[in-house]
Amino acid sequence: MLQISEVTKSFGQRRVLTDVSFDVARGRLTGFVGGNGAGKTTTMRIVLGVLHADSGTVSLDGHAIGGEDLRGVGYMPEERGLYPKMTVLDQLVYLARLHGIDKAGATRRADALLDRLGLAERRKDALESLSLGNQQRVQIAAALVHDPDVLILDEPFSGLDPLAVDEVVTVVAEHAARGIPVLFSSHQLDVVERLCDDVVVIAGGAIRARGTREELRERYAGDRWRMTATTDAGWVRTVPGVRVEELAGVAVTFGAPEAAAQEVLRGAVERGGVTAFAPVRPTLGEIFRDVVVDHARSEKETAA
Incomplete structure (x- = not known):
């Protein structure tokens, strides 16, 4: 289990996270939702060790997450970070080999993922020649090519058409079914509601709601x-x-x-x-709006 416990972070005088705590269980998909600037990406970067928390801990299966654990994480950032002039296959193989996989094994894994994600015919094309949606699929393949032990995806469905979303959802769900923790953020609440086992809602840098999908629907009915x-x-x-x-x-x-x-x-x-x-059980979108409105109302009352 991936555990984030009482994580607090400030940039200068600006507090961006306050006592953020939630778990990402093995074999379950956890949706991490919040508005722009709510603290999702900062939290993910702290989990990855890219940023250091001012206080709080991040642990995996009961121990502080460290270098060896982080090498087993599959991460897809919101901003595309692949090499535009390399072919799709070459860069997936390159990234897999950085994780210690031999060339033959890396090629097999890359080809299998490209086939599953509908990109087999584009394997020899330069990334920059692909549409933005197909580039997003390659970015997802890059997070999966080394067969990660933990999967963290920041807005993985951005720019994807409905059919592509379904393809990606299937592949991600298969990885979760192997028993790895999967955490992803998305503004597409209908996809989160359809895909996730657990949901965490963040607003103003603090967790405002968390639980299984059905628990939240019952709680906010x-x-x-x-x-x-x-x-x-x-x-x-x-x-x-x-x-x-x-x-x-x-x-x-x-x-x-x-x-x-x-x-x-x-x-x-x-x-x-x-x-x-x-x-009537509310949708995740309705729950999200209620949580955000309640937070905004509390902020106004505190300011007054």
Whole structure:
């Protein structure tokens, strides 16, 4: 398990991380989400040893992460850092050999990844001749070519079309299934929600929410309900304490405390019956907006 514990970091007088703590379990994909400047990349760079924390620790399987551990990390930075004039295959082989893999083994691994990522036909092309999306695929291959023990990806889906996202998701999920910790950041919350086992939300340099995908959806569900009745549901608007959000004939989505929601359910049964009734679970995007809005509100109250 990769563990980040009470990590704090400042640049000069500006505090950018405050007591950041979360775990990245083996065999699980952890999505790290936050707005621009929230602290995601700084946290990742501290994990990698590129930056040093002012306080706090980063450990892997119970020991402080060090040089040998870091050599086994696969990292994809948000900024592309490959050689534009080298061929795709040559630079993947070169990077694999830097990790001590012999040339034949490095070539096999590079070819296999390029095939999985839909780039086999471009293996002999210079990187600069590829589209930005295909360059992103090569960058991902570079993070995977040495068969890493830990995988850290900073905005891996940036610039990818939906089909390319699916290809990358499949490859990354396969690596997680081998039992390695995978941490990645992304602004594409729908992809994070579909892919991740665990989610960490950061805002203002501090962790504001963390847990499994379903735990967060349960925690931030609020008092929202969706019902499908067998008769028109327009009458729900007259129930005290109920706020109708969407009404379409027999289907209604509404906000209400549980007691009022149960009153709606009883009323629908009396009027003919119910085919579906359940609390509404928010999307990750809705949870993220709630967390960020709550943080912004707290900041304003503190400033006042």
